[in-house]
Amino acid sequence: MEITNLFDNIEETSSIINKKYPVAEIAFLVIASFICGYNNWYSIARFGDANIAWLRKFFPYAN
Template identity: 50%
Template sequence: MIIIEQLKKVKDTRSHINQVYPVMEVAFVVITAMICGQNKWTEIKDFGEGNIEWLREYFPYENGLPTRHNIAAIMRSVVPETLLEAMVGWVNLHREKHAQPIISVDGKVLKGAKANNSTPSIWFRHLM
């Protein structure tokens, strides 16, 4: 799975003593939960508990899932630039694999937003 390779880039600032839950496991459950529309820490925790067998196909989760408070704390300990690098790398690899110059995140395709050297609409510029 492409995202797992990219998650190796994520840097964790916690001391080794406090790493009961590996950052890759936590980041994976957070990202997959958010892709499925779960945006709150409690929803992410519930998603993880409900899908633990599927999650274990990719990571061992030997210590189970952290509490919602620990999920939030672990994600706060991540170096943001490394998470961004992993996410952009994942999207770019997917885009290249499928020969798509643009990924439609919301499922819509924007056509004719900028035509004949005109200025793009304000909505389109927001997406850029």
Template identity: 40%
Template sequence: MDVMKEIEQIEDHRVEANKEYDLADIIFLTIAAVLCGATGWKAINIFGEAQLDWLRQYRPFSNGIPTRHSIGRIIRGVKAESMMSCFINFSNTLRERDGKEHISFDGKVACGSKHGDNVAALQLMTAMVVDNGLIIRQKETSTKTNEIPVMQSMLKHMDIEN
């Protein structure tokens, strides 16, 4: 049930010569900073510099904290699917630890995500474990649609029984 083990599984697509900073270090830094209120690369860098001793309790950070530009470049290079998979796997380990639980599905449109006539609003179907509030799967839908077929599709790809 260690989120670090899941983070370490995220594939690093950088060229070996460009790996001055460990990917798992940077992902951990970013998650910790965002959970503490950081809203941009500069804030993540400032958090990292201020909390380096604490961060090193969990990861080596052998070369210290990268610049805000490097943090942004490194994180932008991570595939969103890899990050989603990491968190889903971690959420599933928490869910499995607790035994059988009720899973709720809900479709939502993200307010403010529509931009003009060319960019439609973001629409998501979310599966959540009700008892602990963990989101275990999300799927983007192209249009406002009947939620039942989307939910059925999501269930096929979830590792659940009974």
């Protein structure tokens, strides 16, 4: 089982208007960041920016 399969059953509850980032992408980014030692929103965002090519191997991260 791949780790990305764990996010298949996450229910999107946000409205279409506010749905810029899929919940699965956010969850994967946060978990990967925590594993790497990033523990606040600012550092998680920096981790995401610095590792976008790697993150896109798992999810589109179109936005």
